[in-house]
Amino acid sequence: MPVLHLYNSLHRKKEAFEPITPGHVGLYVCGPTVSGESHLGHARPYITFDVVNRYLQHLGYRVRYVRNITDAGHFEEEGREAEDKVAEKAKLEQLEPMELVHKYTSLFHKGMHLFNTLEPSIEPTATGHIIEQITMIEGLIAKGYAYEVNGSVYFDVKKYAEGHNYGELSGRVMEDLLETTRELEGQDEKRNKVDFALWKAAPPQHIMRWKSPWGEGFPGWHIECSAMSAKYLGTQFDIHGGGMDLQFPHHESEIAQSTIAHGCAPARYWMHNNMITINGKKMGKSYNNVIKLSELFSGNHPMLEQAYHPMVVRFYILQTHYRSTLDFSNEALQASEKALKRLWEAKEELQKLTNESPVTDNSTSDAEQKVVKLLGELEGFMADDFNTAQVLANFFEMVPVINALKNGQLPKDAISAASLAQMKESFTRYLEDILGLQGMQQNTDSSKLDKVIAILGDIRRDARKRKDFATSDAIRDKLAQDGILLKDEKDGSVSYTLQ
RNA sequence: GGUCGCGUAGCCGAGCGGUUAGGCACAGCUCUGCAAAAGCUGCUACAGCGGUUCGAGUCCGCUCGCGACCUCCA
Numbered sequence: 064m065p066v067l068h069l070y071n072s073l074h075r076k077k078e079a080f081e082p083i084t085p086g087h088v089g090l091y092v093c094g095p096t097v098s099g100e101s102h103l104g105h106a107r108p109y110i111t112f113d114v115v116n117r118y119l120q121h122l123g124y125r126v127r128y129v130r131n132i133t134d135a136g137h138f139e140e141e142g143r144e145a146e147d148k149v150a151e152k153a154k155l156e157q158l159e160p161m162e163l164v165h166k167y168t169s170l171f172h173k174g175m176h177l178f179n180t181l182e183p184s185i186e187p188t189a190t191g192h193i194i195e196q197i198t199m200i201e202g203l204i205a206k207g208y209a210y211e212v213n214g215s216v217y218f219d220v221k222k223y224a225e226g227h228n229y230g231e232l233s234g235r236v237m238e239d240l241l242e243t244t245r246e247l248e249g250q251d252e253k254r255n256k257v258d259f260a261l262w263k264a265a266p267p268q269h270i271m272r273w274k275s276p277w278g279e280g281f282p283g284w285h286i287e288c289s290a291m292s293a294k295y296l297g298t299q300f301d302i303h304g305g306g307m308d309l310q311f312p313h314h315e316s317e318i319a320q321s322t323i324a325h326g327c328a329p330a331r332y333w334m335h336n337n338m339i340t341i342n343g344k345k346m347g348k349s350y351n352n353v354i355k356l357s358e359l360f361s362g363n364h365p366m367l368e369q370a371y372h373p374m375v376v377r378f379y380i381l382q383t384h385y386r387s388t389l390d391f392s393n394e395a396l397q398a399s400e401k402a403l404k405r406l407w408e409a410k411e412e413l414q415k416l417t418n419e420s421p422v423t424d425n426s427t428s429d430a431e432q433k434v435v436k437l438l439g440e441l442e443g444f445m446a447d448d449f450n451t452a453q454v455l456a457n458f459f460e461m462v463p464v465i466n467a468l469k470n471g472q473l474p475k476d477a478i479s480a481a482s483l484a485q486m487k488e489s490f491t492r493y494l495e496d497i498l499g500l501q502g503m504q505q506n507t508d509s510s511k512l513d514k515v516i517a518i519l520g521d522i523r524r525d526a527r528k529r530k531d532f533a534t535s536d537a538i539r540d541k542l543a544q545d546g547i548l549l550k551d552e553k554d555g556s557v558s559y560t561l562q
Numbered sequence: 563g564g565u566c567g568c569g570u571a572g573c574c575g576a577g578c579g580g581u582u583a584g585g586c587a588c589a590g591c592u593c594u595g596c597a598a599a600a601g602c603u604g605c606u607a608c609a610g611c612g613g614u615u616c617g618a619g620u621c622c623g624c625u626c627g628c629g630a631c632c633u634c635c636a
Contacts (some may be wrong), residue, residue: 075566084588101636108636133576145602174582230565233631239564240632284634306636311565313635336636337567343628347635383575383584388568388629395574398586408599452576456584470593472601539597550599558599 065446067122070386072310072333073232073437077448077508080332082301088124089300090116091292091330093309094186096133097167101174103376103391104339104346110377110384111279111336112304113180115416118445118498128183129295131288135189135271135281138178174480177373179499185295189287193273196282196290199259199324208323212252220257223319232318232333233311233454259316261286276446285316292329293321341391354391368393371400372503378403381451381498407463408504410490412469415458418480430464430477438489445497454493461486470553502562516547520557
């Protein structure tokens, strides 16, 4: 089995993956802020890291996958009058903060389920770890890298940078940061503009608030991930993932505070997925161009020409490498829908294929050689920084072979029994287990419908034998009007698909 | 303004110095009572200009265009 190489954002190059503890992987991924409904952009990291999780397990690792829920709410803009995002929206919607947070957490879970992502091992919430966060902040103050002002606590970035490389992950330069950080109100509390909040004093109108050694307040934006990853994965763990937009300042700050608090950098490998764009622009709240997951699945959005099945979205995301931007368009989604359907039909046909003449020597058959080559490349593609696009391309190259075998355009024994078995195994292992894809058919019991169609199919077949095409076409056309598409197979049988 | 990244055929997208990526669309052919599906064939591109090399989407430089981050952001 090839060695897994992954692109480490920390060093900006691909590196061989070596876990800290042999056989085990600690994986932390920044989860959603549940102050609103998840959108298409959010789907990318969770699907990307779901595949990372699945592939690591395929390699035999025992993975502890921690993905947090940010439910504490952060202030809108650093330094500006602290406004708890969650509290603000709760007022608008006349809801309790926790009610709101629960609602969006549930919706998030529903979306993740529809995308067929495996559940994380632990899904800690920020509100459930206030004590851990306070403890960590106290440690930072004790070490002289954090200071309290008016009930708020800030991390002293300039001091940190004297002995450490602040900007290592994101490529920032301290001098630049000191120059370009925006001039904002309330900056005077901080010793330097680059300092970031660990704890914020809560103004009176703030709904979410906790007691702390510095008065009532709420945690700063970065501390939860550091506190929770250390608690569940250890002060140093293997992989930390998230969207590219979190690289700075979120992840950079995590590194700084964890390094001081624990005496070591938190993660050895940092992975960042690229953004989903729409008309070339990043999909994001601030651009006002988001398509929420529920809108995507229902088609209920001005930019959507139709509804898209969650599996189509998953497939569409996996067709692109996770570090490339991925541009949304109806055309692209529709292409993915057709492609996934074709791939899945071939996958199902494959399982029915048999080679009754296993003794035939067909090692020189073109198809056989092609299949052997395509199958052999899969593991290497995945091991090369999770190149799901190449994996899918190889499977698509096997589709014509499967269809040709099925339709008799290739002799039954063109593929050896051994290769056929390997194909069946690989289609299931890679497409289902590793890429987490599923068919798009509803899981409803269709056995009764199968029988009805079989009867109609028999009637139609008899009519065709009598050259009574008026009857045979009527059956097909009427069913088609109700979205049941009949197909005459080469062997004389009739199959159907639902639209 | 600073830092980083991208620009591949009609569209979406792999590619990390030497072979047809793949998908969707389109055209032709085969099969078919007709459809549909399927198979085969075709369309063969790397923003521009220089450079390195026997050989460059692939490395280097410059130019143009686009984007991300620097503010909550997946």
